[in-house]
Amino acid sequence: MHRFIIVGGGAGGLELATRLGDRFGTTDSKTAPRAQVTLVDRNPTHIWKPLLHEVAAGSMDPFTQELEYAAQALWHGFEFQQGELIALDRASKRITIGALRDDEAGELLPERELEYDTLVIAIGSTTHYFGVEGAQENAIALDTVGQAELFRKRLIAACMRAEHYAPEPVAAGVDDDGENVDPVPRIQVAIVGAGATGVELSAELRNTAQVFSAYGLHKLDPKHDIGIVLIEAGPRILPALQERVSNATAELLTKLGVKLLTGETVAQVTRDSIRTASGKIIRADLTVWAAGIKAPAILGKLDLPTNRLGQLVVRRTLQTEADENIFALGDCAACPWPGNERNVPPRAQAAHQQASFLFKSFERMLQGKPLPEYTYRDFGSLVSLGHYSAVGNLMGGLIGGNMLIEGLFARFIYMSLYRLHVAALHGYARMVLDTVAHWLRRSTAPRVKLH
Template sequence: MHRFIIVGGGAGGLELATRLGDRFGSTDEKTPPKAQVTLIDRNPTHIWKPLLHEVAAGSMDPFTQELEYAAQALWHGFEFQQGELVGLNRAKKTITVGPLRDEHAGELLPERELEYDTLIVAIGSTTHFFGVEGAQQNSIALDTVGQAELFRKRLIAACMRAEHFAPEPVAAGVDDAEDEPGVDPVPRIQVAIVGAGATGVELSAELRNTAQVLSAYGLHKLDPKHDIGIVLIEAGPRILPALQERVSIATAELLTKLGVKLMTSETVAQVSRDSIHTASGKMIRADLTVWAAGIKAPAILTNLDGLPTNRLGQLTVRRTLQTEIDDNVFALGDCAACPWPGNERNVPPRAQAAHQQASFLFKSFERMLQGKPLPEYTYRDFGSLVSLGHYSAVGNLMGGLIGGNMLIEGLFARFMYMSLYRLHVAALHGYARMVLDTVAHWLRRSTAPRVKLH
């Protein structure tokens, strides 16, 4: 029986495990499986990573959106093992999964060695701090639910504290909305977001809504727009540098209307506890700093038994998604450097790419088990959408469906953005359960505060 091991339960890895389990696994003891499918992840639950900015802003309760890997495995005929990938032996076709520990109960599971016939690495990406002094120590990344929750709690605490205690004096030379004609007063709290890609932009918009809701519920009596400042810092000449310029311009206009201060062409040189220093000599006050300036592959990939990686630590793969030197090891999603024919760069690290690659590999493995040659993957760019929270969304649609490239914004763009997550839920549970989940989510939102208050 062929043994598939998928390492990483993100959007691509979990979708692939679910489809392989449905096709080759078994959900009852009477029906023998056609293949053994095992999913490995260091966490017990899955959440769609593009939602983490909503968790950080408090507009989404992660515990209502998390999916238990063990439950998904039972429902869809695959096996789940919790742990972290720590080693690979390609000659023996084994991976080593590190021990599972609990801070209170100690070691729960020992280190394990698992055998595979086909290994799929889908462990995603982590935040890239680019070696900036103090960035990792004094800012919060948004890689995990725990980090998003930490930021949310610190934001609420900062708002409550600012209402009852006088603000600390601002150091000389700090850029903090100076007293110029037509400039708003100095905010009591300032949140700095480093990196104006999708995560930074979406978080800045979502935070403006959070500030208003926290005030409405009485957690603070600060003016949501003037007392709570949001600064978005980008090293490039415009926000959303990976998207088309007209999308960037439209988004910048919307953010400015929301009172988000945009600072472009400013490279961060140092992050301290309460300020940010840029290469141009500016100092920006920052009561809370979020680092969303870039991503890189997890460090373990550079130590996987000689598998080639690029400068970002991603596994370099062929268009079949097989690694360059081992036909039995595949990679997908953010951790894979996959060629994009006709383009100078590789396939971009987006959720739509992980979804496409999971669907592609499922069909490839069906052919592989039938003894047929593997096809080659071609990325299809359907455009990009950026959520501006409760207010709007903006983006561009591409492809044969519209016959070109179309800028969209407003309620239609917001609907399209929300549908992306629903399509992910449908891939995991089917369309019938996705509809039920959507209705249940709407009912929960109708009887709960618009943001998490504790």
């Protein structure tokens, strides 16, 4: 049997493993499998990464949305191996997975080696701190469920403490020199990076502050006592999107009471403040770092060509330049985008497209046919502003231009993206049932996790 190994159970990797397992593996004892499909990931569960800002804000309980890899493997005819990729031997077509350890039980699984015929690397990206002093030590990233949950718990603790121990807020007014003075909130959350993650988190946090107050966790004014400041080094928020989308989003965030600081590069992060390159000192009881991403460091140790961001350089077939038996997809792949100066952007829609593309490519490969070339189709970009709204440009690559959408329609389209991901993993019937179950949970529980 042909041996497929997929390293990384993100949106693209898990969808590819599921489709390959359904097509070539088997869960029926009467049918012999045509290929052996193995998924490798360091975590036991999967969650759609664009949802992590909702986990951080408490508006989504991760335990109701996580999918266990072992269960998905049983249902869809592939094998799951938990562990982290630590080495690659291209000559013998073998990867090494590190030992799995537990803080209390010690080593659960030893270091292992797996042999492959076709290897797919889909390990995503990690937070890029750009060498900023104190950023990694004092700011919270949103790469994992654990980090998102840590931020949520610290936010609740900060709100509860501030009610009794924080000084009274300074009201807005005019100082002795006639300059306007902004109000100083009792709690201030600073978000570094005004890309999609930073913008979406800032909107979700405003709703979270209101819910905390409504349920009596604190008696602070949710808008004036809890400040949210969004810091961006570029001249505008959402720099990767069209300017009109950026402007519309900035207007909505300002109405929500989110303070926007653009053109400010962060030079230092401490436990309670941020210093910018221009000399500004910004108070920060909690700091979230969402300023950029980079490829995981392991990619630079695999003896495969990488670009300056550490991504694996791939051809349009998604094969790595140095080895035709190794493919890469998603954020960790530097894939050419014909007609554009830059590569395919690191978006969930790109990973989804590449997973579907590779599934069809592998069908052709097993039939002895040549591999096709991948072309990215840009369906536009959407940014969620919580239950308040959503904004974005739709169908950009299909109609030759961009249509600005916002409001409830944009919110519906944004929510549909996740539902399509669920459908890719479970089929449309189970997706509908999952949607109904999610709605029932939301109708009988607080809209924000309170503990």
